[in-house]
Amino acid sequence: MTHLDEQLQRPLQPKDGTAGIERPRALVDALPEDPEPLLELAARHVVSSRQFDRATLIQLFRLAAQYEATPALMHLPLTGKILISAFYEPSTRTRLSFESAWHRLGGAIMSITDPKSTGMAKGESLVDIAEMFNNYGDVIVLRSSEDQAVYQMLEGLRIPIVNAGNGIDEHPTQALADVYTLAKWRPDLFRGEVDLQARIRVGIIGVPSRMRTVRSLLLMLGRFPEAIREVVIISREDENFDAGQREELEAAGLVLRVVDQLDPVLPELDVVYINAIAWVGDTFESLGTGLHLTRNSPLKPGAIILHPLARGDELATDLDDTPHNWYFAQARGAVFVRMALLTSVVRRISAVMDTPEQ
């Protein structure tokens, strides 16, 4: 019997511990429930990480953890609701993550995956498309390679829109997935005061001014400065920040440092966030040598690696079966934190949490 024959005969294994339900359960236990911030998300657009305050983030992570720990939490609270999944910039991974979240809540989906067949391609204005979406769905998820598309569409909307990546501007739900992963890894960081010794050093390999995932992540980390000793940007660019970007983050309480070598700083880092290098264009790509992680990289014991995926050569697969691999848990958690956000935005929090009135 060959290896493949064995594999076909063997029942699939249950999910491993990291991706399992122990950690989300611990997160639920660690944080007190408060429906109020999620009720206030009702019918709100979600465009930027800036819109989330600390209390809202904590409740989103708590509800996400409830979904993750208890798949049958509630009986499909979004039955009859329609998501318009508009990916004018194609992205199978992000699209499926949102659509899986919506389907798990019982909702229906209309997908736009071929930009060339849309009115936008024929010159229809975003405001007119927004008016169409008002009538046809209950919430929109939009990805566009144009920074301004989500803002233009928003002017005509009476239903909420969720930004799933707009050019090099923001990708706030990816940041939710990133920080939710941190919350499952170390719930103690999210309970308020954190001892100096317990605070973490976060390394981010990427360019804050040119990577939407990095921009949104930094803004969201800025809601928890008491948990973060330092954020180290590892980049070989000359200009890493837009005008005012670094100042905004420092005003939020983050301590920032920029270095151009990865391995020297790696032993200090508790969290290493790495991104697909190709995203930032040709220049950085050629400079990328050395900015990659393998099993032989000098990682701190206990350090975790995050990556928004899909990955390229910058993150070696030999790390997959090490305890540093939290990027798979991060991808898995993305579904649950999007479930929590979407439940809030379409006003169904009262179906899944005890709420005073409603």
Added chain:
Amino acid sequence: MTHLDEQLQRPLQPKDGTAGIERPRALVDALPEDPEPLLELAARHVVSSRQFDRATLIQLFRLAAQYEATPALMHLPLTGKILISAFYEPSTRTRLSFESAWHRLGGAIMSITDPKSTGMAKGESLVDIAEMFNNYGDVIVLRSSEDQAVYQMLEGLRIPIVNAGNGIDEHPTQALADVYTLAKWRPDLFRGEVDLQARIRVGIIGVPSRMRTVRSLLLMLGRFPEAIREVVIISREDENFDAGQREELEAAGLVLRVVDQLDPVLPELDVVYINAIAWVGDTFESLGTGLHLTRNSPLKPGAIILHPLARGDELATDLDDTPHNWYFAQARGAVFVRMALLTSVVRRISAVMDTPEQ
């Protein structure tokens, strides 16, 4: 706080009056219920506006208005039914309108949006595709740039098909949406005898022989000649009608006039139907100068504008926040009138209306 910040903080406004529920409620009250004509639509193909008699149209509009006024009218009567949404000619707007209608009724959808990947592209006959659809779905919505496709497919079908636009021939469900809008605007026009003074003058900017929306609309207006004083075609073509087309409309009781200037006739018109000019090709496009509407056009007070959308330059956005704008209500109503039609065609009228037997 910037304008955008304010907008993101502010809960979304409820829908305005025109798009709201007052008018559909008034329509429901104005027309007596009769399930019989809708029961007779069971399992019927819908290809042409010619298939709808007056009584059927009135009951479709009444049920559409019930759906529009009472979103929770019934608990997802099409659960378990499958729509095959086959857009061999891409159209996001019409596709989403049908799919939204179907999802709001609880049904499931299989979409074909990439004509190049289909058997048809590989030379498979429409009759064979029809046989496949028989086995896989409960109803088909077909858009094709070929006039004859729907007729060919129909030969092999045992499930109903709905024509969502076939070349330059017909687009009967767009006409349903158009006339449903008139019914919400002026229910009195649809109750039988109409006083001479109350009758309306309808202007249609377009070419009846070459625009499927115009062809289907005219046929449907022919079911209500007692409500219409005159139909004015505004066109700069020499030949506006196919052989027999004008005669058929006049035999139905419509009074037709053709003019080539818009502004002189505009002050007389109660309803102005305008279409995207590019649809009819290069010749008309260059002649189109002057055949457009703006806030400064000499519209009659109380006149309403209809447009099947998407629009081009022919309809200025400065009309959007005037009372002339009924084109947004028209797009919204398209979902509900398609819900009414689809409920009828898949034999579920007894789930939403009181019926004698069944």
Added chain:
Amino acid sequence: MTHLDEQLQRPLQPKDGTAGIERPRALVDALPEDPEPLLELAARHVVSSRQFDRATLIQLFRLAAQYEATPALMHLPLTGKILISAFYEPSTRTRLSFESAWHRLGGAIMSITDPKSTGMAKGESLVDIAEMFNNYGDVIVLRSSEDQAVYQMLEGLRIPIVNAGNGIDEHPTQALADVYTLAKWRPDLFRGEVDLQARIRVGIIGVPSRMRTVRSLLLMLGRFPEAIREVVIISREDENFDAGQREELEAAGLVLRVVDQLDPVLPELDVVYINAIAWVGDTFESLGTGLHLTRNSPLKPGAIILHPLARGDELATDLDDTPHNWYFAQARGAVFVRMALLTSVVRRISAVMDTPEQ
């Protein structure tokens, strides 16, 4: 009143006998129920016809027949489950067949129909895509033009995958549909010992080494050698079998013969399986003259024709309304046998059959 007018007025006819419920009912009656083999399919990958033993096939056909005979067998047992329908090689027919099966069971679907927009196109590894799918769905249906894709993806999967055609290797669910058709046609062939006189001669027009449907069908026929007098391969290739392919089939008990002329052997055949000739490339296509079926072909009375469809010129439409046409029933049955398989794979057999425990 024209022919078309009549057709539009006439209610659709119910399905005819062949495609009706009499034969699946007879199949259900002919075979004893045993949930055990289907329970053992729980969470298993389905890649090859080799994985199905005789008892499993019989129970799949029996459950398929129950679904076909009793559309309302159970109340949507897959509600809340998500299918990832990944057609990296486009195929509307097979995709819709799987998606219809899943929807009829109440499940939700996320489709990937545009290979160019996926991570795979951007160089993402199949193992990483598998990890993504683990988190986003409950089962995967994969079609790929690469033989190895399904095997590579399988290495990273914790959810089951169903092979919907991998290059020229296999298409096991098509074989399920083929043999299910035989079971409805002649249930007596599947009850164990078969009289010599009752055994059938099966002709297969195609090349076993180069057609995945033929490869998978032959393997599955090998589970029922007692019912088959002979399998005749009609082909004009020099090399019809891969190394070991013929030997494996003969070891299973099949008697094989290869001929290069169709008409001389046709009067002996009880079952004629024909395939779209274009599938095997230019060489065979030019040799294909004569390897086609029409109403005038010397078919044995009572013989049935199978074809996986879509068809080309090799199968004339003048056969459609003869009793030889079982290819339409075959296409119809494909939905039900896939329903049976998917119900098993996602562990929901206990929802539709009486099971001892669970």
